[in-house]
Amino acid sequence: MVDLLQLQKHFILSHLHEGDVAVDFTMGNGHDTEFLSKTVGKNGSVTAFDIQPLALESTARNLRAAGCPDNWRLICASHHLAPEFVKGPIKAGMFNLGYLPGSGNKALTTMRETTLPAVENALSMLGRDSILLVAVYPGHPEGALEGEELEKYFATLSRFKMSIGKFRFLNSPTSPYFMIAETK
Numbered sequence: 001m002v003d004l005l006q007l008q009k010h011f012i013l014s015h016l017h018e019g020d021v022a023v024d025f026t027m028g029n030g031h032d033t034e035f036l037s038k039t040v041g042k043n044g045s046v047t048a049f050d051i052q053p054l055a056l057e058s059t060a061r062n063l064r065a066a067g068c069p070d071n072w073r074l075i076c077a078s079h080h081l082a083p084e085f086v087k088g089p090i091k092a093g094m095f096n097l098g099y100l101p102g103s104g105n106k107a108l109t110t111m112r113e114t115t116l117p118a119v120e121n122a123l124s125m126l127g128r129d130s131i132l133l134v135a136v137y138p139g140h141p142e143g144a145l146e147g148e149e150l151e152k153y154f155a156t157l158s159r160f161k162m163s164i165g166k167f168r169f170l171n172s173p174t175s176p177y178f179m180i181a182e183t184k
Contacts, residue, residue: 004176007167008133009035011180012092015131016040020091023125024048025079025118030059032094033074034066040091042069047086049079080118082125089127095119097146098137115146116153123162123181132181139174147177154179 012035016022022036027048036046050056056074063072075085079095097115122132136147154164161184168177 004135004167004178008094008135008178012036012094012131012133013039015129015182016092019043021086021088022046022092023082023086023090023094023122025082025093025095025122026050026097027055027059027074028096029055030062032096033059033072034063034068036092036094037063037068037072038066040071042071044071046072047075047082048072049075049077049082049085051076051078078114078118080114080121082118083121086125089130090122090125091127091130093122093125093130093132095122095132095134097135098140098143116149119150119153123157126181126183128183130183133178134180135176135178137176139176150179154181157181160184 016039018041020040021044022040024033024036024046027033027050030048033046033048040046048059053076056076059074119134126132134150136143136150138144138147151166157164163182163184164179166177166179169175
């Protein structure tokens, strides 16, 4: 069976290399931040965003325990504010929408009102031959609506500037899925 996390990493690794710049737009517990940090290495940089101080604490602890290089910066701010903190083009960006795993608070989730502007900003930050990956969790009402809105938006983008794809299990409609945007 296909492992969605491994497939996501496969797509990211086709663009992201040692010394590159990456952004984790929804750090959560820092698993994507760790992956990005180790991939770009000591000469690269990763900036990660979350609005919950608990996410920053958990991520910092996890990054240190995993032996990540000192190439990361954790920002307690909404993902739609990323351009205020990250200048210049990025090679890869990741969104893992939904709520903070393990927090016990499933009511505090990413919201369409900030997710769409954050994705638009992220796309504008991408350099040449770059990738943006957005994982969607349609198992809760806001997640399903986020996914629908993002699909409508992605469908409007020029195929001459970006390739947009979606990977979803058709026989499991509430399972997580992801979309990718690759610059040409």
